[in-house]
Amino acid sequence: MEPILYHSRNMYGDRAAANFRSSPLAPELKGTVDFIQQPYGVEVIVQVEGLPIFEVKNGTQIGPHGFHIHEKGVCEIGNGEKPFDSAGEHWNPDDQPHGNHAGDFPVLFSNHGRARMIFFTDRFQVNDIIGKSIIIHQGPDDYQSQPSGKSGLRIACGVIEKL
Template identity: 35%
Template sequence: MKMIWTLGFAAFLAQGAVAAEVTATVKNTEGSDLGTVNVSDTPSGTALARIKLTNLPAGVHGIHLHETGDCSAPDFKSAGGHIAGDRSHGVMVEGGPHPGDMPNLTVPDSGDAELEVFLPGLNVEEHLLDADGAAFVMHSGADDYESQPAGDSGDRIACGVFAQPGG
């Protein structure tokens, strides 16, 4: 009986296991905090990104998940390229999109923006918690969803390194 209870309890714990989750505190090129981006795996297998940013320049901006968790360079190029896997950039090309591609973020005159995005090709453990980490990057212009390798969306104007909550 003890073994059955132990197996049942282990199964209960496995079902209630917390999905992988990361959060990035996003800063602009001056080092000011702009808000957070949270990405979590869901029970369906599709990752969910929740973006909540303030004090942004109005307009349409490309946003992506980048392959290296490093925002130390003044131009944020230390974050590397998009999390690409074996995919091409953009939804407008065959073989796309990258797992780190997201839709453009439209920022109103208030400078505040919130967005939730499904990322079906992304796995938090595999893509964001690998040895060199990952970063969220916002660009000065809109992503055209097809130019290779990154959508021709302009300079990097904000960046945040992902970390596990409490980590």
């Protein structure tokens, strides 16, 4: 079997991306996430800056940050107390327990407010997630608690759009 060569110019299929919208909980946060279809799944590339620094405040851990695809492509801040609730719950098309949702991603670790991560998933195709949202949470995901891993408030949201 010949090795598959991956190129920055995607010759295998579809692409999608989202630009993050910040909330009052992380007003300086900005960044993007790209989804690139590959032969056996999707490459995910995320770059953000303006993440809150790690701390434990009144018993609530801030950082590392839960990172997930959510059901609805709506990023409304609302009254600011629970930003982006309009995005719905974690995207879970095959009705799996939390920790195994197709939209469950690794946490983002802040390095002086910045994070960059590249990973691969075979849980979906790019076209499956068009119109969904991508959320960064205030705290870490425990990958166990149902339905969403106790990852806390939502600090950034982006709608996934086809490129």
